[in-house]
Amino acid sequence: xxxxxxxxxxxxxxxxxxxxxxxxxxxxxxxxxxxxxxxxxxxxxxxxxxxxxxxxxxxxxxxxxxxxxxxxxxxxxxxxxxxxxxxxxxxxxxxxxxxxxxxxxxxxxxxxxxxxxxxxxxxxxxxxxxxxxxxxxxxxxxxxxxxxxxxxxxxxxxxxxxxxxxxxxxxxxxxxxxxxxxxxxxxxxxxxxxxxxxxxxxxxxxxxxxxxxxxxxxxxxxxxxxxxxxxxxxxxxxxxxxxxxxxxxxxxxxxxxxxxxxxxxxxxxxxxxxxxxxxxxxxxxxxxxxxxxxxxxxxxxxxxxxxxxxxxxxxxxxxxxxxxxxxxxxxxxxxxxxxxxxxxxxxxxxxxxxxxxxxxxx
Amino acid sequence: xxxxxxxxxxxxxxxxxxxxxxxxxxxxxxxxxxxxxxxxxxxxxxxxxxxxxxxxxxxxxxxxxxxxxxxxxxxxxxxxxxxxxxxxxxxxxxxxxxxxxxxxxxxxxxxxxxxxxxxxxxxxxxxxxxxxxxxxxxxxxxxxxxxxxxxxxxxxxxxxxxxxxxxxxxxxxxxxxxxxxxxxxxxxxxxxxxxxxxxxxxxxxxxxxxxxxxxxxxxxxxxxxxxxxxxxxxxxxxxxxxxxxxxxxxxxxxxxxxxxxxxxxxxxxxxxxxxxxxxxxxxxxxxxxxxxxxxxxxxxxxxxxxxxxxxxxxxxxxxxxxxxxxxxxxxxxxxxxxxxxxxxxxxxxxxxxxxxxxxxxx
Ligand SMILES: CC(C)[C@H](C(=O)O)[C@@H](O)C(=O)O
Ligand SMILES: CC(C)[C@H](C(=O)O)[C@@H](O)C(=O)O
Numbered sequence: 141x142x143x144x145x146x147x148x149x150x151x152x153x154x155x156x157x158x159x160x161x162x163x164x165x166x167x168x169x170x171x172x173x174x175x176x177x178x179x180x181x182x183x184x185x186x187x188x189x190x191x192x193x194x195x196x197x198x199x200x201x202x203x204x205x206x207x208x209x210x211x212x213x214x215x216x217x218x219x220x221x222x223x224x225x226x227x228x229x230x231x232x233x234x235x236x237x238x239x240x241x242x243x244x245x246x247x248x249x250x251x252x253x254x255x256x257x258x259x260x261x262x263x264x265x266x267x268x269x270x271x272x273x274x275x276x277x278x279x280x281x282x283x284x285x286x287x288x289x290x291x292x293x294x295x296x297x298x299x300x301x302x303x304x305x306x307x308x309x310x311x312x313x314x315x316x317x318x319x320x321x322x323x324x325x326x327x328x329x330x331x332x333x334x335x336x337x338x339x340x341x342x343x344x345x346x347x348x349x350x351x352x353x354x355x356x357x358x359x360x361x362x363x364x365x366x367x368x369x370x371x372x373x374x375x376x377x378x379x380x381x382x383x384x385x386x387x388x389x390x391x392x393x394x395x396x397x398x399x400x401x402x403x404x405x406x407x408x409x410x411x412x413x414x415x416x417x418x419x420x421x422x423x424x425x426x427x428x429x430x431x432x433x434x435x436x437x438x439x440x441x442x443x444x445x446x447x448x449x450x451x452x453x454x455x456x457x458x459x460x461x462x463x464x465x466x467x468x469x470x471x472x473x474x475x476x477x478x479x480x481x482x483x484x485x486x487x488x489x490x491x492x493x494x495x496x497x498x499x500x501x502x
Numbered sequence: 503x504x505x506x507x508x509x510x511x512x513x514x515x516x517x518x519x520x521x522x523x524x525x526x527x528x529x530x531x532x533x534x535x536x537x538x539x540x541x542x543x544x545x546x547x548x549x550x551x552x553x554x555x556x557x558x559x560x561x562x563x564x565x566x567x568x569x570x571x572x573x574x575x576x577x578x579x580x581x582x583x584x585x586x587x588x589x590x591x592x593x594x595x596x597x598x599x600x601x602x603x604x605x606x607x608x609x610x611x612x613x614x615x616x617x618x619x620x621x622x623x624x625x626x627x628x629x630x631x632x633x634x635x636x637x638x639x640x641x642x643x644x645x646x647x648x649x650x651x652x653x654x655x656x657x658x659x660x661x662x663x664x665x666x667x668x669x670x671x672x673x674x675x676x677x678x679x680x681x682x683x684x685x686x687x688x689x690x691x692x693x694x695x696x697x698x699x700x701x702x703x704x705x706x707x708x709x710x711x712x713x714x715x716x717x718x719x720x721x722x723x724x725x726x727x728x729x730x731x732x733x734x735x736x737x738x739x740x741x742x743x744x745x746x747x748x749x750x751x752x753x754x755x756x757x758x759x760x761x762x763x764x765x766x767x768x769x770x771x772x773x774x775x776x777x778x779x780x781x782x783x784x785x786x787x788x789x790x791x792x793x794x795x796x797x798x799x800x801x802x803x804x805x806x807x808x809x810x811x812x813x814x815x816x817x818x819x820x821x822x823x824x825x826x827x828x829x830x831x832x833x834x835x836x837x838x839x840x841x842x843x844x845x846x847x848x849x850x851x852x853x854x855x856x857x858x859x860x861x862x863x864x
Contacts, residue, residue, distance in 0.1 A: 223700075226727075234700030242701070266738050268630050285647075285668070290704045296711070300672035302704040306647070310662035336752070338585075338596030339604070342652045342664040349658070365588075369759035376628050376738065376763040390698070394756060397731035401738040 151177060151184045151456060154214040154421065159192040159236070160430025161440035161486075162220025168442035168490025169218065169449040172468075175494055176453060176461040179501035187214065191240055193224045193231055202239035208247055212420055216452050217244070219425035220445065225432035238288065245281050248420040250413035251312065252319045253281035253392060254451070255427060257379075257399035257409065260470060262477035265404045267376065273403050275382035276327070278320040279392025281413055283312045284343070286389040308343040308388070310350070315416060317350045320386035321358040330383035331363040334371045334391055347388065371395060375402055400427055407441035410448040412455060424452040438485045443469060446493055468497035513539060513546045513818060516576040516783065521554040521598070522792025523802035523848075524582025530804035530852025531580065531811040534830075537856055538815060538823040541863035549576065553602055554792075555586045555593055564601035570609055574782055578814050579606070581787035582807065587794035600650065607643050610782040612775035613674065614681045615643035615754060616813070617789060619741075619761035619771065622832060624839030627766045629738065635765050637744035638689070640682040641754025643775055645674045646705075648751040670705040670750070672712070677778060679712045682748035683720040692745035693725040696733045696753055709750065733757060737764055762789055769803035772810040774817060786814040800847045805831060808855055830859035 155170070157163035170186065177184045189207060196202055211217060222241050224231035245253070255277040259265055265273075283306075290304035317333075324331045333351045337344020348365065355363055366374065368391045374381060375398050387395060400409035409427035426444030434440055447469060454462035472492055481489070517532070519525035532548065539546045551569060558564050573579060584603050586593035607615070617639040621627055627635075645668075652666040679695075686693040695713045699706025710727065717725055728736065730753045736743060737760050749757065762771035771789035788806030796802060809831060816824035834854050843851070 234703065234706075237700045238703075264630075266630055268626075268628055285666075286701055288703070290668075290702070292704045292708065294672075298672050298676075300708060302670045302708040304647075304668040304670075304702045304705045306652075306666040306668075308664045308666075310656075310660050314660075336755075338599045339648055339752075339755075340652070340666045341596065341600075341650070342654045343666045344596075346654065346662060346664040369755050372734065372756055372760035373763040373768060376760065390701075393698075393701075393731050394734055398734040398738065398760070401735040405739075406735060 149182050151182055152213075152215045153184055153186050153452075154189055154211050154217045155186050156189045156191050156217060156219045158220040158222040158430060159194070159224065160221055160432045160435035162192070162222065162430055164435070164438060164440050164486050165426060165442040165445035166218065166220040168486060168493070169445040171490050171494050172446045172465060172497060173218075173449045173453070175497050175501070176450075176465050177458070179464065180458050180461040182458060182461070192222045193228075193236055196236060197230060202236060203243050211244070212248070214421050216421045216456060217423040218449060218452060219244075219423050221426065221428060221430040223430040223432075242286060244423060245413050248413075248423065249415050249417070250281045250423060251315050251416050252414040253279035253389075254412040254414055255279060255392070255396040255399070255409065256451075257396070257403045259403050260408075260473045262474035263404035263408065265402060267379075267402055271378075271380045273379045275379070275399070276323060276384055277392055277396050277399060278316060278323060278384060278386045279396060280312060280316045280387070280389045282389075283307050283309060284389035306340070306343055306390075308346050310346065313347055313350045314354070317347075317354050317386055319416060320384050321354055321361055324361045324384040325358060328383040329361045331361055332371075332382055332385050333363065333365045334368050334385055334387040334395065335365070336368050336391070338367065343388070351386070368395070372398060375399060379403075396427055406444070408443050408447065410444050410451050412448070412451045414455065422452075422455055424448040424455070438487065440486050442486050442490050442493075446490070464497060464500045468493055468500045471500070472496040511544050513544055514577045515546055515548050515814075516551055516573050516579045517548050518551045518553050518579060518581045520582040520584040520792060521556070521586065522583055522794045522797035524554070524584065524792055526797070526800060526802050526848050527788060527804040527807035528580065528582040530848060530855070531807040533852050533856050534808045534827060534859060535811045535815070537859050537863070538812075538827050539820070541826065542820050542823040544820060544823070554584045555590075555598055558598060559592060564598060565605050573606070574610070576783050578783045578818060579785040580811060580814060581785050583788065583790060583792040585792040585794075589794075604648060606785060607775050610775075610785065611777050611779070612643040612785060613677050613778050614776040615641040615751075616774040616776055617641060617754070617758040617761070617771065618813075619758070619765045621765050622770070622835045624836040625766040625770065627764060629741075629764055633740075633742045635741045637741070637761070638685060638746055639754055639758050639761060640678060640685060640746060640748045641758060642674060642678045642749070642751045644751075645669050645671060646751035668702070668705055668752075670708050672708065675709055675712045676716070679709075679716050679748055681778060682746050683716055683723055686723045686746040687720060690745040691723045693723055694733075694744055694747050695725065695727045696730050696747055696749040696757065697727070698730050698753070700729065705750070713748070730757070734760060737761060758789055768806070770805050770809065772806050772813050774810070774813045776817065784814075784817055786810040786817070800849065802848050804848050804852050804855075808852070826859060826862045830855055830862045833862070834858040
């Protein structure tokens with residue numbers, strides 16, 4: 141147990157279960173988290189924040205300043221999923237996503253959106269060439285086309301014009317690029333910058349110069365560049381070539397869903413929205429959404445939420461506990477591959493991971 | 503032979519072979535085109551325009567007003583590929599792509615960038631579930647983030663800000679949406695709008711309203727909406743669900759490379775940049791690029807260029823000739839699947855298609 145782990149004896153976690161399958165998968169993530177923390181001699185306090193569609197319908201609030209201040213006081217945030225059923229006409233499309241999820245990422249300065257993508261030998265991928273995949277996408281989290289800068293004139297007329305402005309700063313890009321180089325050093329030492337600088341000249345050029353300028357400080361890391369369109373091809377034809385991908389907010393959004401798909405399903409994809417300075421809590425959430433179509437049935441796969449909790453533990457210095465969760469998931473997935481797991485409920489999956497984790501930590 | 507085919511007896515084609523493997527694949531496309539046209543009783547005149555990297559290095563010109571005027575006079579443009587070797591430091595990155603390829607698409611008002619994606623039984627795809635795929639992407643071609651509207655301040659300093667502005671107009675979106683609905687009517691009557699309207703609110707909303715408003719005029723077509731990130735998942739897990747996809751310029755760029763990959767390789771992916779009014783020539787080109795890494799070796803796959811020529815014939819009213827090329831390609835691909843084709847040169851492939859086509863038209 142490292143010094144960091146000694147220090148992190150008590151974890152004060154904010155939980156935002158959210159909508160749809162969010163609360164279902166978070167329940168399981170907490171079960172697993174409790175066991176892992178305890179085994180590392182840590183205690184966990186949870187404070188639940190009932191934000192999301194229901195809260196908005198009841199109060200008209202998505203995320204008040206007061207709640208945001210409270211959230212700032214926690215060590216980290218465990219986030220389920222938000223978003224209304226598209227059939228639910230009471231909720232303006234994307235409102236909760238923007239005014240809660242994206243507002244959190246922006247307000248808490250989650251500059252790095254970290255999204256690991258890996259295969260498990262026991263999990264079938266949709267690809268014929270089932271070579272191991274193990275890379276991490278470092279997605280910028282606070283700028284690009286996500287800044288909400290745009291508008292329209294003559295709306296609803298045949299003369300309507302709508303704009304969307306992507307904002308990119310040296311400050312925002314450089315810190316993400318540095319983070320990606322550091323991660324590459326701790327992995328297979330290969331960084332790929334993904335952008336579309338042949339078309340998005342100004343932003344693309346800023347990204348490229350940021351990588352070129354950082355590279356000499358990481359002489360052991362080799363780097364290359366790939367257009368985003370070409371990157372989707374490689375992700376299908378030889379995803380094993382990637383180690384660390386660094387990219388902008390929108391390209392990262394697209395590529396990580398694709399990465400989830402090629403590694404065996406978005407039900408396994410975890411993520412962390414990292415505040416790099418520690419001035420505000422980082423947030424950990426499955427990449428999948430609220431999945432209103434299967435919500436309430438108790439059939440959602442909690443694996444991505446559980447792996448997100450492991451990312452959180454690692455971020456908080458409890459790397460042994462994080463590894464133990466990953467190992468338990470690994471072993472349990474292999475067991476299910478042998479036994480079949482199609483009919484298991486969300487809770488049964490969570491319980492199985494807990495049991496497996498107990499064996500790992502014993 | 504239809505009235506349109508009777509009228510289209512003489513084809514006046516501009517050819518821009520371009521860079522890298524562009525000239526190699528265009529040579530084969532012309533061989534095939536000649537045979538197909540002749541069989542339909544049409545004659546073809548080619549005017550070659552030596553544009554691209556060499557021309558720029560020699561003259562400093564990418565596409566002069568004069569050349570653009572000459573191009574306007576042709577019935578259609580057959581385009582190979584452009585783009586310098588990224589190692590070639592004499593050519594600013596993306597310059598030829600923007601000032602030649604994109605300039606043509608914008609100047610000739612190629613509002614619809616049409617990109618069919620289909621599997622051939624004989625061609626192995628990278629997907630395990632090898633179900634047939636047959637859809638077409640109707641990619642907007644003249645606006646969105648491709649307009650070149652952006653800039654930077656304090657360039658090269660730690661205070662640099664770079665912007666990219668996506669411009670979207672009712673005019674531009676509506677015409678593409680109409681085109682997509684019409685194509686859906688002629689196919690399986692299923693349209694999918696792909697965007698990211700939960701984040702790109704203004705542009706996304708314009709696209710959605712355009713589809714909602716057009717839909718009643720096409721009561722036999724059902725439509726749905728998908729976020730671009732989710733669309734990449736479906737493209738890998740069940741691409742057979744798509745019939746017609748309509749989307750913006752950048753999302754269309756990304757999705758069609760992915761579509762090329764999942765259908766068996768970008769070596770088969772054809773495209774047409776369509777001027778919908780007929781005021782200017784449409785342009786037909788393989789989706790792949792100039793591939794400097796394999797240029798000059800005579801090993802490029804000419805199939806995408808040949809299928810692009812077929813799209814061109816169809817667009818010019820010679821639909822029988824177009825189908826005959828597609829059939830020849832189909833048969834020849836099956837034959838190669840049985841015999842093996844790994845060692846064939848570009849010219850050998852072209853010659854085989856010609857032979858096969860002679861049988862089809864006989
Ligand atoms: C819900 C949406 C705003 C979000 C995003 O686009 O970032 C989601 O797709 C994700 O990837 O976390
Ligand atoms: C070369 C590039 C500008 C072009 C694009 O982005 O449209 C290419 O990727 C394509 O898809 O035709």
